[in-house]
Amino acid sequence: MKKLIRLTALALASTLALTAGTVSADKLKVGFIYIGPPGDHGWTYAHDQGRLSIEKELGDRVQTTFVENVPEGPDAERTIAKLAETGHSLIFTTSFGYMEPTLKVAKRFPDVKFEHATGYQRADNVSTYVARFYEGRYVQGVIAGKISKTNTIGYIASFPIPEVVRGINAFLLGAHSVNPDIKVKVVWVYTWFDPPKEADAAKVLMDQGADIITQHTDSTAALQAAAERGVHAFGQASDMIHFAPKTQLTAIIDEWGPYYVARAQAVLDGTWTSSDTWDGMSEGMVVMAPYTNMPADVAALAAKTAESIRTGAFHPFTGPIRNQAGEVVVAEGQVADDGMLAGMNFYIEGVDDKLPE
């Protein structure tokens, strides 16, 4: 039944895309596939802001289309193909689970350029891009380590993929750098966007004594659940302060705009090539929202930490780092290389959880 609804939505979406296709032939048509609605005020919202930047910067030379709420799976492949068929020559697929569908469609449309967010497989016409969110996670960890009274942090995790595991590890490294007693409790909800479930997870974590909530899911529900109980929390993917003015400590803001504009410009100029982009604070792809609801010295420490990460003076994954078995994975004085970070599938020592397989 859900499928039927999805199909109807899909048919509608493709009709829309088709009608949009007749408007103009010489404009660059840029398509976006979203996992959630642009109004989630989280992940998809941030991508949609990037799309709007393209429209703003490149004006008449581009035309953008988006399809929202596209489930990861066979429907994604059809939707991406539909965008390719309707004259979109640059397509951004903005969730990890679109990796296989994107590659499949890319094979069928060699002249169309694809940009897949958070993936690790590329092709001649498929680029990948992701932001170094772990830099922001480390800063969050520092803040949490400073202000938690119960020394227990609740972490709402989506899927056990490297990006999420990396965030948990970075968070703990940051927390332990200021408070070695911090414990992180992890709940896997196996969804990117399911507000009631995210709220449930937040409530359960608070029930178990967490006095700070952080999340790797897309909605504002966890933040609002924390607000109801007067517990602090972090925003995710965009500044969510509006939803919980007395709750949000800071948020990791994803700034896709400059990258999206540059990629669209490259297609217009004919200079687009397949690439792997992994930008962070220093390039401005990861930005911290204002530090609020915390003492001034903590805010200053957070800002200082973020600044040293931004300038490259400090790397969040600096050794010695041990895995849960106690083996040294990054030696003292070394930093984790991008290969290890990109494929991170283990917890570091001190995470109070067993990684699901």
Place this chain on the structure above:
Amino acid sequence: MTELLIASIMTMMTAATPLVFAATGELVAEKSGVLNLGVEGMMLTGAVFGFAAVTLTGEPLLGLAAGMIMGLLASLIFGVLTLSLLSNQVATGLALTIFGTGLSALVGLDYVGKTIEQIRAIHLPVLTDLPIVGRLLFGHDPLVYVSIVLLGLTHWFLKHTRWGMILRAVGDSDQSAHAIGYPVIAIRYAAVAFGGAMAGLGGAYLSLVYTPLWAENMTAGRGWIALALVVFASWRPSRVLLGAVLFGGITILQLNTQAAGLGIPGSFMSMLPYITTIVVLVLISRDSIRIRLNAPACLGRPFRAER
């Protein structure tokens, strides 16, 4: 430890509340002999219109009322189709769910990413501050109490009032009830409408109290759980509460075991309510007398007056 237990029970109660609303409504509809599989759709309708009403007016009570009214209207569509036009109840109920899902998504487009003032838990001086029992008995949001009172009233109505007995008679033997002169169709309309209003209220609870925001498909299968709950409760209101706490509780427990790091796979725990339903079904179907006593004999059968 007690703190964790109290906190977990509190969370379970809020998880159970939307299920209690929806299941109570469906139970009454089924007792009158009508199987309405559109609970999920009616809940979503209630959730989106409730949220919209609060966004526009700022009045939580208006939101709850809007949720109930729109759930009721959705159920009347079902009523006209199945009771007056005699269409198949199963197919029409499924269609209602699809319709409700689509309609709510469409209406909700303007409300995605908006936020409202949440209906908060009550706090009674002295009483709520009592150790342990204080919060357990006097620390919930008002709707939790409303759901329990409604459930009690439903039990009383079905069991101890004349009209309750007539409603059950209609569900057990529509032809006899008709022969004695009771308006079978009118009674079924009323029961279906009550079911719709309750499902709408359950949906509005989700979007106004549970998580004060609207998201497409936010009921996430709770309507189907409510349907299973009615069977689980073998059509007895008193058992609905037990089942709702069990069903809602297991969802919470699943997250709790994860947060506690016990290493029990979450998917196994999520499966439990459904396994329990199947086990209960098998158990009650072994006892044919109990089935005859509780299950409405005319459930799902269209009624045509013979004369």
